[in-house]
């Protein structure tokens with residue numbers, strides 16, 4: 001078995017509108033092949049793939065359903081598991097999706113749609129998400145020293161290849177504000193990579209991992 005034998009898979013489900021009780025069919029995806037199915041990928045990015053829109057009333061909402069996103073070209077698989085337990089950091093998967101069948105793949109668990117989109121961007125750009133999380137972590141330590149009461153969420157957005165910088169957006173939900181940060185690739189990212197390599201964390205995935213700034217390095 002190899003990665004090229006997997007396809008995007010979907011099934012039709014009957015869903016009931018929680019507002020008015022109207023029942024209608026909706027196609028929901030179990031897996032998405034991001035290297036082939038660009039339309040599905042764009043529907044993940046614009047949050048329409050699993051958007052339930054009631055045919056009888058104005059209700060609409062994202063359907064919280066697990067989804068496996070994989071990309072054999074950029075070599076990663078991300079399990080979107082909205083119900084996954086907060087404290088659990090890894091998931092051992094048998095069969096096709098097991099690590100032994102996918103050597104060298106990044107295997108990740110995410111619990112939020114924004115996280116799924118962010119990880120796709122990171123891996124498509126050829127970056128290691130752990131180094132990106134380290135960059136975020138260093139920024140956040142600094143931020144909360146100065147602004148302990150102002151919560152922010154950091155999301156990788158893109159890499160500026162010409163000038164070798166990494167762009168990360170800082171969202172401040174309470175102020176509905178976004179700041180764009182830029183990290184120098186050589187000083188920031190490569191330094192983070194060398195920290196990871198000293199901690200022996202590079203390319204050692206043995207199962208699907210949850211990776212964020214809280215757990216990027218042990219201890």
Ligand SMILES: [Zn+2]
Pocket residue numbers: 017018019020021022054055056057058059
């Ligand atoms: Zn309805």
